[in-house]
Amino acid sequence: MRRVTFYSALLLASALFASAPAKAEIRIIQSPGGQVGPFLDLFEKVRASGERVVIDGPCLSACTLVLSIVPGERICVTRRAVLGFHAARSVDRHGxxxxxxxxxxxxLEAYPGPVRDWIARRGGLTSRLLLLRGRDLAAIYPRCR
Structure with a gap:
């Protein structure tokens, strides 16, 4: 049984994203990840909105699904951006x-080709967290202006 905690929902709704409607962008400032479902719902809405996504801090685990849902030409990264990938896992009712x-x-198949290739060069998705940042990240996604 999977569960969504109030804390996870609060992070997702408030501290996770800062929106700047005047610039029509969503800014990811810090996301530890969490349950996949809320991220899928959110990123589907972002894709439909046409807004740009600025990754401006850690985007870990389920947060990286943004790469699979929002078109790559609408994603940019800052120098603070870090993407964290690991194998999928669930939690049972005993934790x-x-x-x-x-x-x-x-x-893995849903990620864009360059991201899949980067993950493959590092041994694939395992329980170990792979961090994509710096030059490697800037080679895949443009720096935000």
Whole structure:
């Protein structure tokens, strides 16, 4: 059984994103990730809105799904941007984590080719967190102006 905590929803709704409507952009300033469902819903709305996504801090785990949903030409990164990837996992009702290999494969296939290639060069999605930042990140996504 999967659960969404109030804390996760609060992070998602407030501290996770800062929106600047005048510039028609969504700014990711800090996201530790969380349940996949709320991120999918949010990024579908962002895609439909036409807004640009500025990654301006850590975007970890489920947050990286933005790369699969929002068109790449509408994503840019700042020098503070960090993307964190790991294999999919779920939590049972006792708080124990377990691997979700089929979900990991589906997520990996949904990422853009250059991101998949970067992950593959580092051994693929495992329980270890892979951090994409700096020059490697700027080679895939443009710096925000």
């Amino acid at each position: 124990r984590f377990y691997a979700e290999p089929e979900a990991s494969e589906a997520v």
